[in-house]
Amino acid sequence: MGKTILDIQGLRKTYGQHEVLKGVDCTVQEGEVISIIGSSGSGKTTMLRCINMLEEFQGGKISLDGEEIGYHADGSTRRRKSEKEIARQRALTGMAFQQFNLFPHMTAAENVMLGLVKVKKMSKPEARAVAEKWLDRVGLAARANHYPGQLSGGQQQRVAIARAIAMAPRLMLFDEVTSALDPELVGEVLQVIKGLAADGMTMLLVTHEMRFAYEVSSRVIFMNQGVICEEGDPKDMFARPKTERLAEFLKTSSFN
Ligand SMILES: Nc1ncnc2c1ncn2[C@@H]1O[C@H](COP(=O)(O)OP(=O)(O)OP(=O)(O)O)[C@@H](O)[C@H]1O
Numbered sequence: 001m002g003k004t005i006l007d008i009q010g011l012r013k014t015y016g017q018h019e020v021l022k023g024v025d026c027t028v029q030e031g032e033v034i035s036i037i038g039s040s041g042s043g044k045t046t047m048l049r050c051i052n053m054l055e056e057f058q059g060g061k062i063s064l065d066g067e068e069i070g071y072h073a074d075g076s077t078r079r080r081k082s083e084k085e086i087a088r089q090r091a092l093t094g095m096a097f098q099q100f101n102l103f104p105h106m107t108a109a110e111n112v113m114l115g116l117v118k119v120k121k122m123s124k125p126e127a128r129a130v131a132e133k134w135l136d137r138v139g140l141a142a143r144a145n146h147y148p149g150q151l152s153g154g155q156q157q158r159v160a161i162a163r164a165i166a167m168a169p170r171l172m173l174f175d176e177v178t179s180a181l182d183p184e185l186v187g188e189v190l191q192v193i194k195g196l197a198a199d200g201m202t203m204l205l206v207t208h209e210m211r212f213a214y215e216v217s218s219r220v221i222f223m224n225q226g227v228i229c230e231e232g233d234p235k236d237m238f239a240r241p242k243t244e245r246l247a248e249f250l251k252t253s254s255f256n
């Protein structure tokens with residue numbers, strides 16, 4: 001067994017009266033590639049957002065690389081860490097979303113450089129070199145000086161992935177990064193993610209691409225109504241779902 005990168009215990013999250021995560025337990029070892037699947041509203045995005053501290057949560061504990069994220073115990077209560085500390089911890093994870101959220105007035109390279117200069121305090125030439133390395137890695141060496149508006153959706157998403165990875169996170173979180181793309185552009189983005197997986201990057205990916213989950217993940221997590229309903233090796237799970245809910249989900253999903 002490798003080193004534990006992520007350890008989630010009893011994660012609970014409510015929006016008002018609505019309990020969206022009802023006690024999620026999950027551990028991720030270094031180098032694992034985990035696909036999170038499940039129907040709309042099951043809590044997949046919320047789970048990623050809690051890991052990245054984009055959401056506060058009401059119960060449970062998340063540790064990244066051995067550090068408790070977001071809160072510290074204070075007697076019997078828990079207190080939110082300082083914003084500065086949370087910002088530092090947030091940098092342990094990189095996140096890519098369905099919407100790429102690139103700055104339109106900055107070139108591809110400048111988008112990747114921004115966090116390196118602002119957060120990692122690199123000099124501009126240093127940041128430029130790192131940005132070019134990662135843009136090359138996602139197949140966009142020739143597009144470094146293009147603006148987002150001059151790039152296809154698939155290219156923009158690859159810039160967004162390069163931007164997250166360039167920060168050298170311990171864990172990458174992907175939330176349906178291909179869902180907003182035209183079908184013919186999905187493959188190039190999945191190819192980039194496959195390459196990162198082959199390099200040993202630890203990743204949690206929410207995806208509706210069942211074929212991709214099947215082929216690339218070391219483990220699949222099936223979420224249902226705010227809990228992990230079933231998890232395991234994709235080959236076993238897809239061939240022999242243990243729960244009726246997963247069987248139903250697979251029937252209605254794109255995998256066949
Ligand atoms: N900001 C919010 N305020 C209130 N309720 C929210 C908020 N964000 C999400 N929810 C609710 O939390 C539940 C889980 O949402 P979440 O976005 O995590 O689902 P998901 O599994 O990612 O779904 P999808 O596959 O559609 O992306 C849903 O019932 C949703 O309506």
Ligand SMILES: [Mg+2]
Pocket residue numbers: 044045046
């Ligand atoms: Mg979602």
